Amino acid sequence: MLIENIKEITIYEVQTLKTLFLDAIKESKEIILDMATVGKIDMVGIQLLISFVKTAQSKNIQLRLQNIPESILQQIELSRCETPLGLT
Amino acid sequence: MNEELEIFLEDCDDQLQMMENALVAMEKESVTEEDIGAIFRAVHTIKGSAGMFGFDQIVAFTHTGENLFDKIRQGEIEINREMVSLFLLCKDHVEKLIEAAVDDEPLSSDDKANGEELTAALNVYINGKSVKKEEVVALENSVDEAALSWHISIRFNKDFFTTGMSINAIFKFLDGMGKVLKNLAITDNIPLLEELDPMLPYIGFELLFLGASSKEEIIDVFEFIKDDVDLIIFLSDEEGSYETLCKQRNEERLQALLIETEFTTVDSFTQELHEAETTVVVETTQEEAAPTIKKKTSSSLRVDSNKIDKLINYMSEIVIANSKILSLVSSEDEEEENSELHEAANSMKELLEHVRDGIMDIRMVQVGESFNKYNRIVNDTAKKIGKDIEFVISGGDTELDKTVVERISDPLVHMLRNSIDHGIELPQERVASGKSAKGRVDLRAYPDSGSIVIEIEDNGKGLDRDKILEKAIANGLVNKNNNLSDEDIYKLIFEAGLSTAEKVSDISGRGVGMDVVRRNIEDLRGTIEIASELGKGSKITIRLPLTLAIIDGFLVQVGETKYIIPLENIKECIELTPKEEQNMGDNEFINLRGEMLPLLNVRTLLNEKESLTKRKNIVIVYFGKKSVGLLVDELLGEYQTVIKSLGEVFDNLVGVSGGSILGSGEIALIFDIPRLIELKSRVVE
Amino acid sequence: MAKKILIVDDASLIRNITKRAVEEAGYEAVLANNGKEGLEALKANSIDFIFSDINMPIMSGMEMIAEIRKEESWRFIPIVMLTTETKPELQQEAKTLGVKAWLVKPFNKDKFLLVLNKLLG
Known part of the structure; x- marks a missing residue:
């Protein structure tokens, strides 16, 4: 399953995204989160992504984050969350 | 000249012109509120702008002018013709000051003297006497030479995300101040999606920071988010520090993670914890073998406070149910002796009390940790206004309910600031009056007969009884012909709108505060007293209940509702005979042994229905020195109960502070006696 | 994309100088100019x-x-x-509305820059 066209992963969107991610986990064993369109991320969003990654691992679901824009990657790296997100 | 200064000049010109127009208008015609407002604003703006450029002389001068206009604006001082002329002169002086500041040239000695004269003249109006010109204390910039290696451990309180503040900004800032050598995101506490409340911060960070900064300077970086972060900062080479950190954080894998990421080594932990560490390692690598290894139990356990509150609720219901059993047992007793049942019920009661006390005890925390935070506030405040103060904390191991500790913090800070700002004199003043240059402020806590006492004592100048009285009379708080005791007069400082500070400073504000402090303490069902001796110092004594959750009360019935009156507020109960009721008529007073006592009819106040019982009772309650009779229907007896918040719906219910659920499942409302008394005395006056 | 910072103050000088500090950062x-313009x-x-x-x-x-x-x-x-008000009631009211920081005027540009950095990195 491919999740795409997400504009921002921020405090304003996390509730909606959580539902979206939960649905994805119920439906599919292989999920790709395409982040090419993501323009904004904050700590709330990063925390949600970490939870998403953890949940996928615990259920043996393959989850890949792809096309992460440079600016978003910078935000993630600033808070050293690349490892918990499995990006290293 | 740079562009910013040009804007400054232009802006000041505008403001000064506006001021002049208003002043000239005042000279010719009548004074309008608008004009006064305009002048205040102009002076205020110039002060603010000058401050941005660090033009301290302008700030100091305009501050005095602003003060006077503030008083005029508030109606405390009436403006007259001489004041208007004085202000025109001041306006000219400000122009000179601005000119000198912008040209970066010193003021001529003539102008300087002129400025001092004007300030003195302004002060005459402000205080009725002259005061030495204010000294501007420069901010010190202490720089520690050697770079230190600090460990910064960050966790967030539950509201952190909703503040919109960014932790990345802090990381960046630290990296500018020194170097962030390591940064480890602690993500173990982030739950799986199903369990995740995305708005709650589960994440945490462990940082190793290298910089020539003091601990205070690091804490200062968190200035704007300090209420929402939980910080532990220590020098990374301090012995045993990592062990303490792991204990305090009490997170399962933290120690292993810190070792794994080379923040510290296994050796830095003592044998005891070392064992625990190995357990963790073994557990993660060989799950089968884990159970055979003896686990170390930690000395403390972190429990969600909601769980304890739930226990307290159940506990209260058990106590209530048990009191019902007890009354059943004793009523049966009258007919036939059943000592075994009686005995069993009584020992049950005792055991339950132990359990209840034990549960309440869990909520107790030592005040020390919270008190230590004030060290910095005291130091900063003292430094800012050029005072030298020794701050002594004692009784840090005194225990108090967690909620009380949290809610007492703001009032304490306010009172400490007051002591430093208004209590302790400047070093030179102290020496002049034969005291040591260094002032002393004591913060003490100790238990005393079932409550906790917190004292703030300073050896400063003490309260000026006459000045307070004068001010209180001027503000209409008390009558001219009163015979108040000294103690009563000191208490007036807790009334709204009474500030005796001669000089308003940015430390402790403009006459608001102490009344709020009193309100806060009373909300905690506490009391506040003040003792003072002119020239020697003041002592504020706060008495707080050990816990917020339980109250000894007296149950009464009014109409269809049961109410609880806190026992500590009850003086006596009397019956209202029909005869007296007739005598009373519509008067809201009763004659109690020759004294007129104001009477509050609870039924009419809270719109209760007329009751069927003929007998009426009066419960005489008091708070401080005031007494009021509460007219109720039936007296149901003493009752120990657990307070429950009623939620927002009941927020505007007058004189009720909370509720409680009775054994029968009925809800009883708890009276807020101080507020009821306040209400009644306001009506009477 | 640079972050956008809204400055609401009726004193033109404060507006201009904070603007400069913001741009410098x-x-x-x-x-x-006022709350209404702020909302717009x-x-x-x-x-x-x-x-x-x-x-x-x-x-x-x-x-x-x-x-x-809302x-x-x-x-x-x-x-x-960004104010000269220090009344605890006001601060309390602001707190309940989620205002975290309180910067008391007067302050200078350097202090403001420092604050900006603490808040925005």
Whole structure:
């Protein structure tokens, strides 16, 4: 399953995204989160992504984050969350 | 000249012109509120702008002018013709000051003297006497030479995300101040999606920071988010520090993670914890073998406070149910002796009390940790206004309910600031009056007969009884012909709108505060007293209940509702005979042994229905020195109960502070006696 | 994309100098004269951060913040008060509206820059 066209992963969107991610986990064993369109991320969003990654691992679901824009990657790296997100 | 200064000049010109127009208008015609407002604003703006450029002389001068206009604006001082002329002169002086500041040239000695004269003249109006010109204390910039290696451990309180503040900004800032050598995101506490409340911060960070900064300077970086972060900062080479950190954080894998990421080594932990560490390692690598290894139990356990509150609720219901059993047992007793049942019920009661006390005890925390935070506030405040103060904390191991500790913090800070700002004199003043240059402020806590006492004592100048009285009379708080005791007069400082500070400073504000402090303490069902001796110092004594959750009360019935009156507020109960009721008529007073006592009819106040019982009772309650009779229907007896918040719906219910659920499942409302008394005395006056 | 910072103050000098500090720190400044203009600016721009005075004609800072907190898409914009007011009641009121920081005027540009860095990195 491919999740795409997400504009921002921020405090304003996390509730909606959580539902979206939960649905994805119920439906599919292989999920790709395409982040090419993501323009904004904050700590709330990063925390949600970490939870998403953890949940996928615990259920043996393959989850890949792809096309992460440079600016978003910078935000993630600033808070050293690349490892918990499995990006290293 | 740079562009910013040009804007400054232009802006000041505008403001000064506006001021002049208003002043000239005042000279010719009548004074309008608008004009006064305009002048205040102009002076205020110039002060603010000058401050941005660090033009301290302008700030100091305009501050005095602003003060006077503030008083005029508030109606405390009436403006007259001489004041208007004085202000025109001041306006000219400000122009000179601005000119000198912008040209970066010193003021001529003539102008300087002129400025001092004007300030003195302004002060005459402000205080009725002259005061030495204010000294501007420069901010010190202490720089520690050697770079230190600090460990910064960050966790967030539950509201952190909703503040919109960014932790990345802090990381960046630290990296500018020194170097962030390591940064480890602690993500173990982030739950799986199903369990995740995305708005709650589960994440945490462990940082190793290298910089020539003091601990205070690091804490200062968190200035704007300090209420929402939980910080532990220590020098990374301090012995045993990592062990303490792991204990305090009490997170399962933290120690292993810190070792794994080379923040510290296994050796830095003592044998005891070392064992625990190995357990963790073994557990993660060989799950089968884990159970055979003896686990170390930690000395403390972190429990969600909601769980304890739930226990307290159940506990209260058990106590209530048990009191019902007890009354059943004793009523049966009258007919036939059943000592075994009686005995069993009584020992049950005792055991339950132990359990209840034990549960309440869990909520107790030592005040020390919270008190230590004030060290910095005291130091900063003292430094800012050029005072030298020794701050002594004692009784840090005194225990108090967690909620009380949290809610007492703001009032304490306010009172400490007051002591430093208004209590302790400047070093030179102290020496002049034969005291040591260094002032002393004591913060003490100790238990005393079932409550906790917190004292703030300073050896400063003490309260000026006459000045307070004068001010209180001027503000209409008390009558001219009163015979108040000294103690009563000191208490007036807790009334709204009474500030005796001669000089308003940015430390402790403009006459608001102490009344709020009193309100806060009373909300905690506490009391506040003040003792003072002119020239020697003041002592504020706060008495707080050990816990917020339980109250000894007296149950009464009014109409269809049961109410609880806190026992500590009850003086006596009397019956209202029909005869007296007739005598009373519509008067809201009763004659109690020759004294007129104001009477509050609870039924009419809270719109209760007329009751069927003929007998009426009066419960005489008091708070401080005031007494009021509460007219109720039936007296149901003493009752120990657990307070429950009623939620927002009941927020505007007058004189009720909370509720409680009775054994029968009925809800009883708890009276807020101080507020009821306040209400009644306001009506009477 | 540079972060957009809204500055609401009725004193032109404060507006201009904070604007300069904001731009010097590499952000974009949006200026407003009072609370009402502040709300309009919020509608017209995607604002990341707000600095606001309290005492202003037409609409005060407090009134503006109350409005901001009602609007779903503005709820979490951080707000710092820029004011001479130090009344605890006001601070308490602001706190309940989620205002975290309180910057008491007068202050100088260096102090303001420092604050900006602490808040925005």
